[in-house]
Each structure stands twice: as C-alpha cells, then as structure tokens.
Amino acid sequence: MRTLRLTLQYDGTAFAGWQAQDGSRFRTIQQTVENSLHKILKEKVRIIGSGRTDAGVHALGQIAHFQTANPMDSARLKNALSAVLPRDIAVTDLEEAASDFHARFKATAKIYQYLILSASERSAFPCPWAAVVGYRLNVALMAREAKALVGRHDLKSFQGRDRVERGSVVCVRRVAVHRLGDMILPHWKGQRFILFEIEANGFGRSMVRNIVGTLMDIGRGRLPPGSMAKIIRARDRAAAGVCASARGLTLAKVFYE
Amino acid sequence: MRTLRLTLQYDGTAFAGWQAQDGSRFRTIQQTVENSLHKILKEKVRIIGSGRTDAGVHALGQIAHFQTANPMDSARLKNALSAVLPRDIAVTDLEEAASDFHARFKATAKIYQYLILSASERSAFPCPWAAVVGYRLNVALMAREAKALVGRHDLKSFQGRDRVERGSVVCVRRVAVHRLGDMILPHWKGQRFILFEIEANGFGRSMVRNIVGTLMDIGRGRLPPGSMAKIIRARDRAAAGVCASARGLTLAKVFYE
Numbered sequence: 001m002r003t004l005r006l007t008l009q010y011d012g013t014a015f016a017g018w019q020a021q022d023g024s025r026f027r028t029i030q031q032t033v034e035n036s037l038h039k040i041l042k043e044k045v046r047i048i049g050s051g052r053t054d055a056g057v058h059a060l061g062q063i064a065h066f067q068t069a070n071p072m073d074s075a076r077l078k079n080a081l082s083a084v085l086p087r088d089i090a091v092t093d094l095e096e097a098a099s100d101f102h103a104r105f106k107a108t109a110k111i112y113q114y115l116i117l118s119a120s121e122r123s124a125f126p127c128p129w130a131a132v133v134g135y136r137l138n139v140a141l142m143a144r145e146a147k148a149l150v151g152r153h154d155l156k157s158f159q160g161r162d163r164v165e166r167g168s169v170v171c172v173r174r175v176a177v178h179r180l181g182d183m184i185l186p187h188w189k190g191q192r193f194i195l196f197e198i199e200a201n202g203f204g205r206s207m208v209r210n211i212v213g214t215l216m217d218i219g220r221g222r223l224p225p226g227s228m229a230k231i232i233r234a235r236d237r238a239a240a241g242v243c244a245s246a247r248g249l250t251l252a253k254v255f256y257e
Numbered sequence: 258m259r260t261l262r263l264t265l266q267y268d269g270t271a272f273a274g275w276q277a278q279d280g281s282r283f284r285t286i287q288q289t290v291e292n293s294l295h296k297i298l299k300e301k302v303r304i305i306g307s308g309r310t311d312a313g314v315h316a317l318g319q320i321a322h323f324q325t326a327n328p329m330d331s332a333r334l335k336n337a338l339s340a341v342l343p344r345d346i347a348v349t350d351l352e353e354a355a356s357d358f359h360a361r362f363k364a365t366a367k368i369y370q371y372l373i374l375s376a377s378e379r380s381a382f383p384c385p386w387a388a389v390v391g392y393r394l395n396v397a398l399m400a401r402e403a404k405a406l407v408g409r410h411d412l413k414s415f416q417g418r419d420r421v422e423r424g425s426v427v428c429v430r431r432v433a434v435h436r437l438g439d440m441i442l443p444h445w446k447g448q449r450f451i452l453f454e455i456e457a458n459g460f461g462r463s464m465v466r467n468i469v470g471t472l473m474d475i476g477r478g479r480l481p482p483g484s485m486a487k488i489i490r491a492r493d494r495a496a497a498g499v500c501a502s503a504r505g506l507t508l509a510k511v512f513y514e
Contacts, residue, residue, distance in 0.1 A: 009381040058382075060443060082379060090381040113443055122339060124266040124347040125315075129382065129444055184437045186317060186370055186452070186509065187386055195443070252443065 001067045003101050004074060006047065007093035008033065008062040012246065013128060014088060017055040018062075029053070029089065033064070036084040040077065041070045050107045050254040054206070056246030058129055060113075061092075063254045065103045101256075109173060109255040112208045114196040114248045116216070125187040131248030137219035139194055143177040145218050148229040149198070149211065150175055156235040158214070160206030160243070170207070174199040177215065197252070206243055214241035258324045260358050261331060263304065264350035265290065265319040269503065270385060271345060274312040275319075286310070286346065290321070293341040297334065298327045307360045307367065307511040311463070313503030315386055317370075318349075320511040322360040358513075366430060366512040369465045371453040372505045373473070382444040388505030394476035396451055400434040402475050405486040406455070406468065407432055413492040415471070417463030417500070427464070431456040434472065454509070463500055471498035 008029070016026035020034065030047060037045040047066040053059060072080075078094035085091065115130035118137050126132045149155075152171045159168040180193040196212055214231060217223045223241060231239045265286070273283035277291065287304060294302040304323040310316060329337075335351035342348065372387040375394050383389045406412075409428045416425040437450040453469055471488060474480045480498060488496045 011381045058444070087379075087383075088381050090379050092378065115443075121349065122344075122347050124268045124345050125386065126344075127442070128385065129442075180441045183442070184440060185384070185386075185450070186372075186507065187315070193442070250443065 001069055001099075002071075003065055003067050003097045003099050004077070005093075005095055005097035005101060005103070006033070006064045006066070006091060008059060008064060009090040009092055010059050010062065011088040011129070012053060012056050012058040015055065017057070018049055018052040029059075029062075030064075032086065032089060033081075036081055037066065037068075039084055040080045041068055041072070043068065043070065048103050050103045050110065051203075051251070053251055054246055054249075057249045057251065059251040061253045062251055063103045063107070063256075065097060065101055103254075106256050107254050108257055109199060109201050110203065110251065111197060111199045111253040112203065113250045113252045114208060114212045114244065115250070116194040116196070116212075116248055118192045118194060123187075123191065127188070127191075127193070129247070129250065130193065131245045133216065135220050137194060137216060138221070139177060139179050139219065141225060142194075142196075142215045142219040145225065145228040146175045146177050146196070146211075146215060148232055153232055154235055155204065155207060155211075155232065157231045157237055157240045158207045158210040159204040159237065160210065161237075166204060168204045168207075170200050170202055170204070172198065172200045208249060209244045209246065210237075210240055212244040212248070216244060217241035258326055258356075259328075260322055260324050260354045260356050261334070262350075262352055262354035262358060262360070263290070263321045263323070263348060265316060265321060266347040266349055267316050267319065268345040268386070269310060269313050269315040272312065274314070275306055275309040286316075286319075287321075289343065289346060290338075293338055294323065294325075296341055297337045298325055298329070300325065300327065305360050307364045308460075308508070310508055311503055311506075314506045314508065316508040318510045319508055320360045320364070320513075322354060322358055360511075363513050364511050365514055366456060366458050367460065367508065368454060368456045368510040369460065370507045370509045371465060371469045371501065372507070373451040373453070373469075375449045375451060380444075380448065384445070384448075384450070386504070386507065387450065388502045390473070392477050394451060394473060395478070396434060396436050396476065398482060399451075399453075399472045399476040402482065402485040403432045403434050403453070403468075403472060405489055410489055411492055412461065412464060412468075412489065414488045414494055414497045415464045415467040416461040416494065417467065418494075425461045425464075427457050427459055427461070429455065429457040465506060466501045466503065467494075467497055469501040469505070473501060474498035 020031040047064045049064040117130040156168040176197045277288040304321045306321040374387040374389045413425040433454045
C-alpha cells in the first residue's frame with residue numbers, strides 16, 4: 001500500500017460540506033473525490049481530510065490523504081483525477097507521502113480566510129465567495145479588536161455546539177483584518193472587499209464564522225470597542241455575536257511538520 | 258405620460274438574453290424588468306433597451322426607457338424596483354427623461370468589454386463573467402492586431418447571420434487589449450485576466466464575439482500576424498475566426514448626445 005497526499009481546491013457553494021453522508025442524496029466533497037478516484041483506480045478508496053469543512057465553505061488548500069495498492073504514477077493520477085472531477089473541485093497537487101502521513105492528525109496549524117463584501121448598493125455581480133453585507137464596517141476597529149485573539153485562549157465563546165464535546169483551547173498565531181485594494185475587475189468597480197485571516201493550531205466547530213460575526217457586530221457599532229477581549233474572557237457562547245454565513249469562508253492552508 | 262430612463266446591470270448567465278419571447282418559458286431581462294415594473298406601477302409597461310444582448314451576455318450599464326402615467330417619484334420607484342428585481346439584475350439609476358428620449362434610436366455609441374481568463378491549470382474558482390481558455394495568449398500581438406479595427410469599416414467579416422439584413426458599416430472609435438494586473442482576490446492568485454474593449458457607434462449581431470474569437474486565434478498562433486487587417490478587407494464571414502463564448506461579454510456603457 002502507498003499513501004498519497006492530495007491538495008484540493010473547491011467552491012463549496014453547491015456542496016453539503018466535506019463529509020460523506022451514508023445514503024444521503026446531498027453532494028459532499030469527500031464522496032465526490034472518492035467516487036472520482038474509484039473510477040480511475042478501480043478500487044474503493046477512503047480519503048481523510050485535514051478537517052471537515054461545513055456546507056457552503058470553500059477551500060484553496062485543503063489537504064487529504066488516501067491509501068491504495070494501485071501503482072499508477074502520481075502525475076498521471078493527478079491528470080486523470082483533474083479530468084474526472086466536476087468543475088467546482090480541482091486537484092492542485094498529488095504526491096507520494098510517508099506511510100505514516102495523516103492529513104488530520106499530523107496537521108499542526110491552519111489558515112482560514114473570510115471575505116466580506118460591504119456594499120451600499122446592490123450589485124448584479126456579487127463575488128460568489130464573499131459574504132455580502134449592506135452596511136459599512138470600521139475595518140481599523142475590527143483589526144484592533146481582532147488582536148485580542150492572538151495567543152493561547154479558551155475560545156469557548158466562539159465554539160458551536162457539536163455532537164462530540166471537544167476542547168476549545170486554541171493557540172492563535174496570527175490574525176489580520178484589512179481592506180483589499182480596489183478590484184481591477186470592471187464588474188467590481190467601487191466594491192469594498194474586506195479580508196479576515198486567522199492562523200491557529202486548530203479550530204472548533206463554526207469557530208471562525210462565530211469570530212467573524214462578532215467582529216462584524218463590532219465593526220458596524222452593534223457591540224462597543226473592547227468587546228472582543230471581554231467575550232473571550234466570558235467563555236460563554238451566548239456572549240458572542242452572530243455566526244457569519246458560510247459563503248465568505250475559505251480554508252486557505254494547512255501546515256504540517 | 259412621462260418617459261423614464263433606466264440604467265441596468267445584469268449577470269446574463271441565467272438569462273436567455275434581453276428580448277422578451279412571447280409564450281416562452283425562458284427568463285429574459287426585458288420580461289423580468291417589465292414584470293417587476295408591472296407589480297409596482299399596477300400597469301403593463303413596455304421597456305425598450307439600447308440593444309438586445311444575446312443569451313449569456315452581461316451588462317454593467319445597459320440603458321432602457323419606458324413610459325408610464327404613474328406619478329410615483331423616480332427615487333421611490335428606483336428603490337421599489339431594486340426590492341422586486343431578482344438578484345442577477347440591479348437598477349443603478351432611474352431618472353426622468355425628455356419625452357422624445359429613445360434608448361435605442363438616440364444611442365450614439367457603445368462600449369463592450371470582453372474578459373478572458375487564460376489559465377494553464379483548472380481552477381475551482383473561475384470568474385463567472387470571463388471566458389476561460391486553457392492556452393496562453395500573446396496579448397501584445399492581439400493589441401497590435403486589434404488596431405486595424407479603428408476607423409470606419411464594413412465589418413461584414415464579423416457580422417453574424419440575422420433574420421433582418423442590416424448594414425455592417427461601423428465606426429470604431431477605440432480598441433484596447435491589455436492584461437489586467439494581478440487580482441487581489443485570494444481565490445484568483447496567479448490567474449491571468451485579459452480585457453478587450455471596443456467603442457463604436459454600433460455593433461452588428463455577434464460582432465464583438467466574432468472579433469474576439471478571431472483575436473484569440475491570432476493570440477494563440479492559429480492565424481498569422483496581419484490577419485486582422487486582411488480579414489476586415491475580405492468582407493466575408495468565412496474569413497474570420499470562431500465566435501467567442503457569450504460568457505466573457507459585457508455591455509459596459511451606452512452613450513447619448
């Protein structure tokens with residue numbers, strides 16, 4: 001058996017998330033990639049991702065691994081997979097990995113990005129990978145508030161409920177909020193894009209979306225300055241703001257040792 | 258009766274073009290806007306556009322006019338229309354016009370833009386308003402060749418067949434082909450966008466798409482340098498290259514006296 005490592009891009013819009021659901025009629029990323037590999041390798045393959053992205057969440061650099069007895073050259077397999085995958089999933093890398101490589105257990109950190117499109121007028125060309133809001137946001141204030149996240153914290157206030165109780169202590173290495181420069185695309189002239197980035201050793205369920213929702217509440221003046229630090233200290237989900245829509249969220253990168 | 262002038266944006270992807278088709282189940286821009294105005298004004302309204310965009314073609318500044326006896330304030334009407342229109346059409350302006358204003362007959366010139374995304378690798382995030390091609394294009398050569406279009410010409414070589422025979426003599430005021438700078442959107446990192454722009458006093462059926470298809474054939478080396486001038490002189494549709502896909506085409510602006 002060999003272990004292969006996949007790097008995947010996907011537009012999550014038309015997917016019910018990462019995880020294959022037995023007997024479900026919903027499209028999932030895992031199921032779609034597994035079916036494509038099945039067609040090529042003529043054997044059932046189970047892929048394991050670095051984590052399960054929710055319905056509607058995108059990825060620029062999701063990592064997964066799988067094992068196969070098939071000796072097909074990895075470059076050939078990558079091309080075959082590219083040809084079989086639907087348009088909203090792309091394989092950007094496929095390479096041989098150490099036999100003990102594990103996409104989930106060996107991941108040391110991840111970067112998530114959240115894109116917000118703040119527009120006073122409705123456009124017929126909204127970016128499909130951004131959350132569109134109809135109000136102005138104070139980006140400098142959001143950037144200052146977000147700094148409270150850096151370091152080791154119990155982020156229970158931002159942890160969604162899950163069937164499995166998981167710890168919510170997270171080590172946040174970097175956070176950034178900034179306005180992207182003017183988009184050159186003619187269809188996006190005058191549109192204000194704001195990018196939120198967070199790098200941490202792990203993320204609880206819906207954590208990034210809950211953080212972003214809270215930062216947006218601060219940025220639009222619904223919560224006062226200083227709220228972020230206070231909400232972190234509260235360790236209570238009820239203290240935080242709303243959960244931002246999945247549409248703006250992208251798993252950008254996964255780190256390994 | 259008052260005459261009102263509308264400026265419309267639309268994402269043409271899910272439309273069978275501008276023109277209302279009697280008894281057809283296809284969505285058209287004209288029909289959709291007319292239905293929305295009907296709901297608000299409680300009277301049947303016929304809108305006339307500056308021209309009929311084809312199925313799949315977008316607009317950033319399509320102009321249309323209509324007449325109504327309803328005295329509703331134009332700012333209020335604009336807001337009401339914004340609320341009723343589907344997400345892929347937006348009204349960016351609605352104002353009182355002279356009683357003899359006519360969106361089609363009074364138009365003196367138009368700008369069309371064509372966006373090409375040239376990518377060697379497939380992406381899961383293709384721009385929905387660009388034609389995606391899997392080969393490299395020589396942009397400088399395309400820009401040089403396009404210059405042959407400027408001036409007054411019979412562009413019969415680029416005129417699509419139509420039920421009504423129309424003249425194909427066109428006065429092209431400006432043409433530009435250039436590579437857009439790197440896109441700041443994380444999802445589009447490394448993607449090459451090329452924008453073609455043409456300003457003329459009028460355009461025959463499928464003319465811009467036929468011109469762009471020919472320029473792309475030149476840019477990828479399928480037709481030799483100098484082809485554009487030669488094809489213009491031929492005045493024969495068979496001399497030109499293929500018709501580029503509607504997906505990349507946007508009606509950017511309409512000029513009036």
